[in-house]
Amino acid sequence: MGAAGYAADPDLALQLVQLRKSFEGTDVLRGVDLEVAPHEVVCLIGRSGSGKSTLLRCINLLEPIDSGRLMFFGLEISAEGVDLDRVRRQIGIVFQAFNLFPHMTVLQNITLGPIRVLGKPRRQAEAEADALLERFGLLDKRLDYPDRISGGQQQRAAIARALAMQPRLMLLDEVTSALDPELVAEVLSVIRSLAAAGMTMVIATHEMNFARDIASRVCFLDQGVMLEQGTPEEIFRHPQDPRTQRFLQSIVEAGRL
């Protein structure tokens, strides 16, 4: 498939065509193709260093791409002259290390974008933030600073911060990897509730059981290439490529699936 001849489709949330990215001579993404339809939940799996995180950071162009095309609801956002600030406000991203702003309360973290970027009145932004905090069981933490609450609470606050922008797409970058095991479930249940509400999501994860439950599609990324994709059933029960099989075998042996 040639990147140039590929047509942008406004009915697709995301189209990635032959995406390439290298860091100082190391090819991290070596021509990745991916299409995501609205309300789809796509889980990216693969070994550490396979390019999952880089792929997510390229999708909202936090990392500039070397070549390839990137379309968001039919708009080619990798083209010259696109206002990336406008694009990014519609794409929420949640990081492995939360990246909450430590000098702001939970409430200020959540209302910063709506007030400064969307221009919402403070009162409205705070009311909407409170609704999110209530939904995520964090209402009593609204005036706490991030270092005063648990990792699970911080990650839920970070998800609320991204959602407050009312994004059309959410990117989740190994959001439970930095959490103590007993805090993982509360964060995963929040993500399940987003999926149930129809949020379009691309999720990089090591939680295979979670991916199997939640994904509409699972993509196996290996050395910067999308090696295999399919339904959870297809990937986890009948992987085709020997490398996918070996990866899943190592996960099973580690007792993680």
Added chain:
Amino acid sequence: MGSPRSRRRLHGRRAVVVSAASTVVFLGALVALFFLAPGSAQVRRTFFNIPDARVALIGDPQHGIFSVGLSFLFNIEMFLIGEVLILVLAMVIAVIRQLQGPVLFPLRLLAIAYADFFRGVPLILVIYAIGFGVPALSLAGVSTQPTVVYGMAALVLSYSAYVSEVYRAGIESVHPSQVAAARSLGLSHWQSMRFVVIPQALRRVVPPLLNDFISLQKDTALVAVLGIIEANRAAGIQSSTDFNYTGYTVAAVLFLVITIPMARFTDYLIARDRRRRQATLGH
């Protein structure tokens, strides 16, 4: 007596007694050395003369002697006004250095050149250059200012270069993931700086900033070379009238009265910051 806590308290009390005793012995030795020195009486007469200290502090207008105490208020004034101007100018320079994009390269270069130049030239030379050079230019409006304006300008230009580096260190100490989080919300580069990076940077640089301001407070004495009568100069006038250096001692004591509390306050902030960070790490 046998419990660990009472033993620790005993240890604590013993430590206090030991440190107090060693301090007394040490200071006593210094004082003894001072009084036993062959020229001690001479030095005490010229540097620590009580009647002269009185005259220096309150002044003697009839004999053309300025009050070191009143002149010192002028040092404080220069310090306070200079501090505000430095904080603003230094921030402008630090932010310019963080600007992105090839178009703005000349601005960045200018900011770098500024910081390099004024950190590299001794402050006293900057004071001479501006204090005597700018009036000599005979520029309308610029060259006819009161002398103190040139002295202040030199202080502000020189210190802003240092303080801009302090700011820059603070800005660069904020982890890039914070910028990534801000940009991913759709905040512009400038908004990310304004709401996320600079507030965190400022909290971190308060101790080193105070350190620079202790230094600035002392360096206000250097503008005396332009003929401005501040504490240092007032003391000089008295010493050349009375052939006695006690005025300088008075000026030194006045500076210490201001700078020592500032130094203690800086240490307190550093200790508080360290405690906080450890509390967070232990989380």
